[in-house]
Amino acid sequence: MLEYIVNSLRAILISCKIVIYRQKIPRQMEPSFHGDLRILLLPDLPAVCRHAECGSAKELNNIERGRRFHMARREHFVQIYDLHTHTTMSDGHVSIDDLVAWEHGMGHQLGVSDHVFYEGIFTERDIAAYLEVLRRYPVYRGIEANMEHHFALPDSLDTQIDYVIASIHNMPDGRGGMIPMDSFFKKRSGNMPGYTKNYSSDLNRWYLAHSLRLIEKALANERIDILGHITLMPCCDELYGTKFLLDWENAVLNLCRRHCVALEISGLWRLPNMEMLRRAKEMGILFSMGSDCHEAKDVGVLDYCKLAVDTIGLSEEDFFVPARALY
Numbered sequence: 001m002l003e004y005i006v007n008s009l010r011a012i013l014i015s016c017k018i019v020i021y022r023q024k025i026p027r028q029m030e031p032s033f034h035g036d037l038r039i040l041l042l043p044d045l046p047a048v049c050r051h052a053e054c055g056s057a058k059e060l061n062n063i064e065r066g067r068r069f070h071m072a073r074r075e076h077f078v079q080i081y082d083l084h085t086h087t088t089m090s091d092g093h094v095s096i097d098d099l100v101a102w103e104h105g106m107g108h109q110l111g112v113s114d115h116v117f118y119e120g121i122f123t124e125r126d127i128a129a130y131l132e133v134l135r136r137y138p139v140y141r142g143i144e145a146n147m148e149h150h151f152a153l154p155d156s157l158d159t160q161i162d163y164v165i166a167s168i169h170n171m172p173d174g175r176g177g178m179i180p181m182d183s184f185f186k187k188r189s190g191n192m193p194g195y196t197k198n199y200s201s202d203l204n205r206w207y208l209a210h211s212l213r214l215i216e217k218a219l220a221n222e223r224i225d226i227l228g229h230i231t232l233m234p235c236c237d238e239l240y241g242t243k244f245l246l247d248w249e250n251a252v253l254n255l256c257r258r259h260c261v262a263l264e265i266s267g268l269w270r271l272p273n274m275e276m277l278r279r280a281k282e283m284g285i286l287f288s289m290g291s292d293c294h295e296a297k298d299v300g301v302l303d304y305c306k307l308a309v310d311t312i313g314l315s316e317e318d319f320f321v322p323a324r325a326l327y
């Protein structure tokens with residue numbers, strides 16, 4: 001009974017806060033509210049907030065500092081997480097100190113996800129040292145693994161890791177070999193003028209079929225919490241709009257749902273396409289936000305994630321959040 005009264009009072013307080021905040025909305029945003037006013041009447045709106053500070057004065061302070069992304073049409077706030085970031089400990093060009101300071105200055109919850117068994121962190125001893133550094137900061141401790149590798153870790157390390165992002169960085173050629181995509185990544189991010197193509201467009205469907213097999217195997221055998229930039233392959237760009245790619249995307253989404261793995265919305269790569277994200281939402285798949293920053297200019301750049309939140313109508317409960325409390 002006491003719990004019921006407390007919950008009722010909390011709901012009333014939170015509703016009051018919403019009304020107060022509504023008055024701050026600029027005039028040009030008013031038309032979009034009128035169509036969705038009924039959302040204010042939904043009794044379960046407070047339940048969407050999962051954070052301890054929701055409904056408190058602290059949250060209002062955070063809002064005033066721009067710490068939360070305001071979804072005007074839904075009259076709700078989505079905490080921005082940047083869970084895909086790199087530092088000088090792997091192949092990033094930003095120090096951990098700068099990364100933490102800049103992301104926190106933007107009001108983001110930060111997870112660091114340097115590459116493992118790749119680009120500077122090559123051994124389990126290196127991973128232990130990396131995690132030791134992260135323990136000194138108020139950040140989630142993540143890693144980004146190459147899906148084409150085995151990356152199971154001993155429990156002593158695995159239990160210190162809040163989440164694992166698995167991404168494809170070398171495209172399977174279908175003959176047991178791998179096609180490096182480094183130069184494609186650099187070209188796509190605008191950092192490589194002298195690009196040389198190292199794959200055959202005639203084999204695009206072949207690459208995708210083998211990539212799907214790779215993803216299926218990895219999801220079945222490895223610890224994976226987030227599928228990173230999963231459509232970042234030249235064959236996805238070149239086959240965009242085809243039935244084949246649509247079927248491939250749906251097969252990936254089915255695997256995400258089957259294995260309860262979150263689908264990353266990538267700030268740097270502006271992927272996956274909005275239609276794939278919309279279908280993922282319909283399937284009840286969780287999402288994750290990540291800038292995939294390696295350079296200072298890309299730190300905390302999550303415009304595409306915010307666009308997806310607004311376009312598809314995502315709320316906080318649509319996002320994967322690591323289980324450990326940061327503060």
Ligand SMILES: [Zn+2]
Binds near residue numbers: 144167228229
């Ligand atoms: Zn990656």
Ligand SMILES: [Zn+2]
Binds near residue numbers: 086292
């Ligand atoms: Zn990355």
